[in-house]
Every structure is written in structure tokens, then in C-alpha cells.
Amino acid sequence: MMAPVLVLSLNPALDLSVGLERLAPGRVNRTRETHLEAAGKGVNVARVLVALGHRVTLSGFLGSDNDGVFRRAFETLGVEDACLRVPGETRTNVKLAEDDGRVTDINGPGVIIDAEAWLRLIGELERRLTASTGRPRAVVIAGSLPPGVTPDKLGELVSRVRQAGLPAWVDTSGPALDAAIAAGATAVKPNEHELAVWAGQSALDGAARHAAARRLRDADVEEAVVSAGADGVLWLGRGGDWQAVPPRVAAVNTVGAGDTLVAALLHGVLEEASPDAALRLATALSAEAVRHVGVGRPDAADFSELQRQTRVSRLDEGDDAGGALA
Ligand SMILES: O=P(O)(O)OC[C@H]1O[C@](O)(CO)[C@@H](O)[C@@H]1O
Secondary structure (H helix, E strand, O other), X not given: OXXXXXXXXXXXXXXXXXXXXXXXXXXXXXXXXXXXXXXXHHHHHHHHHHHOOEEEEEEEEEEHHHOHHHHHHHHHHOOEEEEEEEOOXXXXXXXXXXXXXXXEEEOOOOOOOOHHHHHHHHHHHHXXXXXXXXXXXEXXXXXXXXXXXXXXXXXXXXHHHHHOXXXXXXXOOHHHHHHHHHOOOOEEXXXXXXXXXXXXXXXXXXXXXXXXXXXXXXXXXXXXXXXXXXXXXXXXXXXXXXXXXXXXXXXXXXXXXXXXXXXXXXXXXXXXXXXXXXXXXXXXXXXXXXXXXXXXXXXXOOHHHHHHHOEEEEOOOOOEEOOOOO
């Protein structure tokens, strides 16, 4: 079994994925298929880490009124369920996936977290960070903040993880991203839009995106990772500046691709893979994810081929890197 990881999902979601030919706003639409799944960024990260062989404990908050789908998913996956139950329902997020690959996300705010629930989470985190056995090797905090959890509170989680001497990988956006960076997050993964917001610009591409990613790393982040859909991934970290471009795939549903990237890249770092092999695996798995509803499947029959077709290059030296992580 590979390194144990603690994942904090502060704002999980039931994802209702709806496949339809073309969305006609304001009209009656007929769906082709619908699929309800336990999700949210932290839950998706946990799924991928488990598929890659890690022991995963998931904590955070779940509404006690509708936790059945989550309980069953965690049991099936073999994820240790350390989620705290709070009164109410976990939000349902709707994902409208049209035939041309366009996806419309409709995400709810989440269940209200009061001071008592927050203290319970801090207690749970401290127990995990100081456990004499099964202590995690890394902590991932992924997703938006539910009502009642301020960016400062997210910063408190990051600080506690860092004070315990563990890496904190954070995938969030807006003021929460600022707070995570200020608190010393080890790694952050905005997408290109979230990076533009962070950089105070309307949009970023090419050299401007690379420059903003450099600023992010220089904000004292060890690993700055930027996902940009079919344009690929920028990874500026301790192993240098890297870029990966995935092979073209038929996009069915892009939801979960970024979560797949975070999990698979952390896997590579924990397993001490070379930067090019780690980035190749993570980028290829993220491309695999967009071919269907849900996260990337490392057991896909053509996964080695997807890795082989992923172009990885070093930006600060200019040499093309080869090799795939088995
Ligand atoms: O926490 P946020 O930013 O609202 O995002 C939640 C959504 O993100 C996803 O995890 C995909 O990244 C979905 O499963 C979920 O509905």
C-alpha cells in the first residue's frame, strides 16, 4: 500500500450529471441520461488516490439527511469515512454535458457550518496529525468553502498541517486561494480562469499564463500547478518548470479532470517519480477523465498509450522529456 493521505472535503456535493444533445435555456429539455454520484473536489481526489493504491482517510462535512450515497461510495472504494455529520443536506450540483463537449456547472453553496462543527473538525484534524500509527504523509484540502467557513478558517487548517510538518495540497479559488497561500500551502492548483482572477487579469494565455504561474510560485508556494483543459498543464515546482500537453480525446464530461490531476500529481510526488513521469501520468489521467462522467481511470485499457502520447517539456531548459510511469 502506498503512502496514506488525509483528504479534507469541506464542501462535498452530490453531482447530478445530465447528458443532453444541446441545452436550450428557457425551454423543456429532454435528457439522454442522468447519473447521481458522491463527489465534490475532495471526494474526487480521494477516488483517484485510492485507484492509484493509496490508503485514504476522508474528513470534512456531510449533511446527515442525505449521506447514504456517500457512505455506500466510501465503502465500495475502501475510503476511511471520517466525515463529520452536520444537520441538513449536502448540496446537489448539476452538470449539464452537451454533445459538443460543453459543460455547464450549477453549484450550490453547501450546508451551513457552525462554530461547534468547526471545532469538531479541528479536533479530528489534530487527532489525525498526531496519531502514533497511520499518520498521513500529506493532506489535501479541496473545494469551495461552505457557508460559515471563512478563508481565514481555511488558512488555519493549512497552518496546522504545515506546523505538523506535512505538505498541504490545496485546490480552491478566490479569497480562499489567497488565504491558503498566505498560510503556507505547499501546492495549489488553480485552473486558467482561477489563476487569472488571482493575478487580477481578465484572461491569460501562453506567455502571460506562464508568467502568472511564476508569480504564484514566487508567492512562496513550493508547487504551483495550473490546469488549462486541452492546452495542458503547467507545473512550476521544486523540480523545475514543466509543461504537459495531453493527447486529443473526445470530451464527454470535463468535471473531475482537475481533481484527477491534483491526486495523480501528488501520487507522483509521494512516490518520488521524476517530474516528467509524474506530470505525464497526471496529465494523461486527467485527459482520460474527460472521456466519461467521473474521475480518471488508471485501469483504462489504453492508459499507457495516453501517457505515451502526452507531450512533456521542460520550460526552464527547453529539452523534451520522455518516459512513462508504469
Ligand atoms: O467546491 P466547488 O468549487 O463548488 O466545486 C464542486 C464541484 O467540483 C467538482 O469536484 C469537480 O471539480 C464536482 O464534483 C463538484 O460538483
